[in-house]
Amino acid sequence: MISSIPSAFTDRHIGARRDEHVKHMLNAIDLDSVEALAAIAVPDSIKQDGPLELGPALSESDALAALRALASKNVQRVQMIGQGYYDTVTPPVIRRNIVDNPAWYTAYTPYQPEISQGRLEALLNFQTAVADLTGLPIANASLLDEATAVAEAVLLMRRANKNKDAKNGITVLDADLFPQTIAVVAGRAKALGFEAVVTDLSRGLPEGPINGIVLQQPGASGRVENATELIAAAKERGAMVTVAADLLALTLITSPGEQGADIAVGSAQRFGVPLFYGGPHAAFMAVHAGLERQLPGRLVGVSKDDAGVPAYRLALQTREQHIRREKATSNICTAQALLAIAAGMYAVYHGPEGLKAIAERVHGHARELATALDAAGVTVAHTSFFDTVTATVPGRAAEVVAAAEREGVNLRLVDADTVGVSCDELTIAKHVVVVARAFGADLDEAPAPVDSFALAAAVRRSSEYLTHPVFHTYRSETQMMRYLRRLADRDLALDRTMIPLGSCTMKLNATVEMEAITWPEFAGIHPFAPDSQTEGWRELIADLEADLAAITGYHTVSIQPNAGSQGELAGLLAIRNYHVSRGDAQRTVCLIPASAHGTNAASAVLAGLKVVVVATADNGEIDHADLAAKIEANRDTLAAIMITYPSTHGVYDGDVTMVCDSVHEAGGQVYIDGANMNALVGLAQPGQFGGDVSHLNLHKTFCIPHGGGGPGVGPVAVREHLAPFLPGDAATWSLDGPDRTGIPVSASRFGSAGVLPISWAYVKLMGGEGLTQATTSALLAANYVARRLNEHFPVLYTGEAGLVAHECILDLRELTARTGVTAEDVAKRLIDFGFHAPTLSFPVAGTLMVEPTESEDLAEMDRFIDAMIAIRAEIEEVAEGSVSVAESPLRRAPHTAAAVVTSNWERPYTREQAAFPGGTPTQDKYFAPVGRIDGAGGDRNLVCACPPLSAFEN
Numbered sequence: 043m044i045s046s047i048p049s050a051f052t053d054r055h056i057g058a059r060r061d062e063h064v065k066h067m068l069n070a071i072d073l074d075s076v077e078a079l080a081a082i083a084v085p086d087s088i089k090q091d092g093p094l095e096l097g098p099a100l101s102e103s104d105a106l107a108a109l110r111a112l113a114s115k116n117v118q119r120v121q122m123i124g125q126g127y128y129d130t131v132t133p134p135v136i137r138r139n140i141v142d143n144p145a146w147y148t149a150y151t152p153y154q155p156e157i158s159q160g161r162l163e164a165l166l167n168f169q170t171a172v173a174d175l176t177g178l179p180i181a182n183a184s185l186l187d188e189a190t191a192v193a194e195a196v197l198l199m200r201r202a203n204k205n206k207d208a209k210n211g212i213t214v215l216d217a218d219l220f221p222q223t224i225a226v227v228a229g230r231a232k233a234l235g236f237e238a239v240v241t242d243l244s245r246g247l248p249e250g251p252i253n254g255i256v257l258q259q260p261g262a263s264g265r266v267e268n269a270t271e272l273i274a275a276a277k278e279r280g281a282m283v284t285v286a287a288d289l290l291a292l293t294l295i296t297s298p299g300e301q302g303a304d305i306a307v308g309s310a311q312r313f314g315v316p317l318f319y320g321g322p323h324a325a326f327m328a329v330h331a332g333l334e335r336q337l338p339g340r341l342v343g344v345s346k347d348d349a350g351v352p353a354y355r356l357a358l359q360t361r362e363q364h365i366r367r368e369k370a371t372s373n374i375c376t377a378q379a380l381l382a383i384a385a386g387m388y389a390v391y392h393g394p395e396g397l398k399a400i401a402e403r404v405h406g407h408a409r410e411l412a413t414a415l416d417a418a419g420v421t422v423a424h425t426s427f428f429d430t431v432t433a434t435v436p437g438r439a440a441e442v443v444a445a446a447e448r449e450g451v452n453l454r455l456v457d458a459d460t461v462g463v464s465c466d467e468l469t470i471a472k473h474v475v476v477v478a479r480a481f482g483a484d485l486d487e488a489p490a491p492v493d494s495f496a497l498a499a500a501v502r503r504s505s506e507y508l509t510h511p512v513f514h515t516y517r518s519e520t521q522m523m524r525y526l527r528r529l530a531d532r533d534l535a536l537d538r539t540m541i542p543l544g545s546c547t548m549k550l551n552a553t554v555e556m557e558a559i560t561w562p563e564f565a566g567i568h569p570f571a572p573d574s575q576t577e578g579w580r581e582l583i584a585d586l587e588a589d590l591a592a593i594t595g596y597h598t599v600s601i602q603p604n605a606g607s608q609g610e611l612a613g614l615l616a617i618r619n620y621h622v623s624r625g626d627a628q629r630t631v632c633l634i635p636a637s638a639h640g641t642n643a644a645s646a647v648l649a650g651l652k653v654v655v656v657a658t659a660d661n662g663e664i665d666h667a668d669l670a671a672k673i674e675a676n677r678d679t680l681a682a683i684m685i686t687y688p689s690t691h692g693v694y695d696g697d698v699t700m701v702c703d704s705v706h707e708a709g710g711q712v713y714i715d716g717a718n719m720n721a722l723v724g725l726a727q728p729g730q731f732g733g734d735v736s737h738l739n740l741h742k743t744f745c746i747p748h749g750g751g752g753p754g755v756g757p758v759a760v761r762e763h764l765a766p767f768l769p770g771d772a773a774t775w776s777l778d779g780p781d782r783t784g785i786p787v788s789a790s791r792f793g794s795a796g797v798l799p800i801s802w803a804y805v806k807l808m809g810g811e812g813l814t815q816a817t818t819s820a821l822l823a824a825n826y827v828a829r830r831l832n833e834h835f836p837v838l839y840t841g842e843a844g845l846v847a848h849e850c851i852l853d854l855r856e857l858t859a860r861t862g863v864t865a866e867d868v869a870k871r872l873i874d875f876g877f878h879a880p881t882l883s884f885p886v887a888g889t890l891m892v893e894p895t896e897s898e899d900l901a902e903m904d905r906f907i908d909a910m911i912a913i914r915a916e917i918e919e920v921a922e923g924s925v926s927v928a929e930s931p932l933r934r935a936p937h938t939a940a941a942v943v944t945s946n947w948e949r950p951y952t953r954e955q956a957a958f959p960g961g962t963p964t965q966d967k968y969f970a971p972v973g974r975i976d977g978a979g980g981d982r983n984l985v986c987a988c989p990p991l992s993a994f995e996n
Contacts, residue, residue: 124464
């Protein structure tokens with residue numbers, strides 16, 4: 043029963059709620075109400091007709107009670123379905139100190155590495171564990187899920203293969219890959235126009251030129267074979283080789299690198315990350331030397347700071363899609379950093395001996411099951427396997443699966459004659475007995491495994507792994523707890539300070555919203571569990587999709603995309619397939635403004651579209667003349683335009699309906715990037731003012747935390763005519779099936795479902811009125827900051843009456859030309875004030891984009907403003923010649939504690955100015971653990987695995 047007590051949550055979510063604070067901020071912008079602000083800032087042509095109809099806001103207790111009711115509708119079973127998803131134990135010390143710790147989950151992507159050393163070290167641990175286990179020297183800092191990681195590997199092979207005969211050959215997928223992987227790769231192949239062929243590679247390679255092959259070890263059927271000869275044969279014909287591998291299995295079986303593979307991919311989910319009904323889970327990719335500059339996603343490397351101290355940072359950032367745009371080779375922006383950190387710490391916690399013991403136990407239970415089935419006359423498909431036993435029961439598969447379910451165990455129904463059973467970290471002997479009985483075996487205890495089901499010597503691993511001391515040091519919980527605390531203390535996250543990043547919406551991730559995600563009734567559900575067991579999950583998802591549709595004004599929403607970039611891809615694939623369905627396959631041109639997010643162009647390329655850039659006018663709007671010319675030049679081939687609204691310049695452009703009408707008149711569709719939806723909720727609906735499709739960022743507007751670079755969720759919302767083209771279910775989709783148009787973009791039907799209770803709770807706690815208040819409060823905060831800083835750092839773009847939307851761009855270019863002080867200098871100096879920097883040099887080089895969000899209170903915004911004004915005074919000292927820019931506190935920032943206490947202080951400013959630029963020393967002072975980092979030097983001397991500890995002793 044929902045109580046009638048009004049929710050106080052809105053007052054907790056919105057920082058500046060006190061009347062005197064709101065009045066003070068309004069006075070600064072010469073307005074008398076937030077309603078007047080919204081009325082002036084938002085163009086009349088896009089304002090929505092009435093308030094959001096989402097029902098009354100819930101109290102925190104009511105929201106949790108409603109989540110409990112939904113959770114209770116899910117049926118927990120022993121999950122032995124496998125297929126890439128396995129039950130695991132999250133060590134409580136990791137759950138409490140990482141997953142439940144805002145110091146980790148509220149952190150932003152480590153673009154400012156000096157204040158990200160803790161999470162960068164944690165990600166380097168993950169990279170090192172992956173590289174060691176796969177036998178390949180370079181691994182990235184995570185990808186989105188296993189199926190899309192395989193797709194990324196396929197694309198890497200297609201661009202990296204230099205063999206002239208194989209370059210344009212087919213991509214060969216082994217039939218023993220997981221079905222969802224085959225579906226995702228097939229969808230990418232369809233969009234990009236290359237041929238992907240599925241075949242049983244145990245019978246040899248197909249004829250003709252081959253670009254690359256993809257194997258699974260262990261296979262979907264459980265089979266484990268040494269593929270050294272097959273890999274050598276493929277390479278002899280000029281093909282590259284990818285192996286989709288299981289990290290836990292790699293503690294026992296020969297690594298892909300040792301077998302000769304070029305690339306290894308997979309999921310780190312079974313390293314302590316719950317099933318989460320399909321995600322979020324950290325995928326990985328490792329490559330051989332020479333491919334590192336083509337590796338998609340993030341790569342953590344080691345460089346040095348200005349004092350020569352080893353320091354971590356993101357390496358090779360010129361590969362980033364936001365820089366390369368339409369030349370990008372991947373649209374991956376962020377990935378699954380928080381989950382990669384948890385998985386890496388699982389390896390740190392258990393070490394090589396602990397991981398191998400878990401693997402031996404898992405393998406032992408699988409052998410027990412195979413022994414029991416074989417003794418009962420059931421045909422077991424393979425004698426060499428790790429954790430999965432595939433059994434043949436002609437005509438009885440459904441009966442066996444149903445019998446096991448009645449006893450509380452889920453198995454995999456492969457087909458009418460075949461059942462798959464996967465053991466995992468939670469499997470015990472009792473489960474083996476229950477499953478064997480479901481097959482008809484008569485036994486009371488698990489049998490001793492026979493030797494014939496042991497891993498053959500040919501596949502047994504003999505090489506060492508996880509030899510770095512980090513995987514041998516933290517064995518007690520005390521050691522582990524202190525290690526995690528030490529790393530967290532090196533970072534600046536939202537739990538310490540405002541993170542004023544424009545376009546990234548670093549707002550409150552409330553504890554009550556986070557509460558349900560680790561409940562076992564949500565976290566312990568397999569993505570391929572029968573619908574009869576997932577009623578609560580599906581009701582929550584349908585409810586959230588309906589609320590998001592109501593908020594955006596669209597007809598239908600799919601939450602499958604597990605990142606904003608994947609939402610973009612899904613939306614563009616819907617547009618592309620819509621045109622094809624109408625006989626307009628020639629419509630392949632996508633117009634993208636020069637100011638757009640970098641992922642827009644990258645996603646368009648991956649959807650098989652040709653990018654045509656539209657110029658930006660001096661006022662920040664789309665250049666109307668150039669738009670008209672580009673539309674006319676591509677009238678017969680125009681597929682879509684991608685625009686961000688409000689624009690990336692932080693302004694409500696008044697021309698948006700005109701732009702939409704112009705593209706529609708020419709037969710194109712309108713994609714409105716929803717990254718800036720925090721400025722629209724309750725005020726305007728893209729589905730009503732001209733959009734055909736949008737993606738949303740639940741990790742921005744709808745409060746899923748950024749987690750240091752993921753998890754994210756990027757739902758795609760469409761008008762009714764595009765609904766049939768929304769992403770299909772990868773577990774059932776195929777090019778030849780009835781669902782031929784809804785190309786899946788994630789491995790599981792509902793993507794990163796595990797974090798959806800966060801956004802569900804946010805919407806329910808705020809209600810329609812509260813969501814609208816959040817938007818107007820965000821507008822007030824941004825305009826207050828813009829107005830107060832304008833005389834010190836001119837605001838580059840404004841709209842009606844000199845107002846901005848939810849963010850503002852501070853222009854430092856004239857100051858830089860006059861003094862040499864750069865926007866990066868300001869970003870680094872802000873660290874000394876205890877602030878994360880705003881967005882640096884996007885969308886305009888030499889600027890800072892600031893977004894305070896609705897969650898910051900007046901005192902914190904004033905603290906930031908005061909810091910920026912103090913920095914402006916330091917810039918003026920450089921301008922006056924009092925200090926050179928090279929010797930200024932701006933260029934020497936950030937100042938570490940070691941630098942400040944050195945006995946050899948020879949800088950032309952005081953230690954006090956260096957360490958306490960705000961004036962009075964404070965007990966809450968944050969010191970960056972390292973000084974300014976040499977990124978270019980690190981790229982020239984790439985180190986992307988844990989360095990020897992001796993490197994840090996100087």
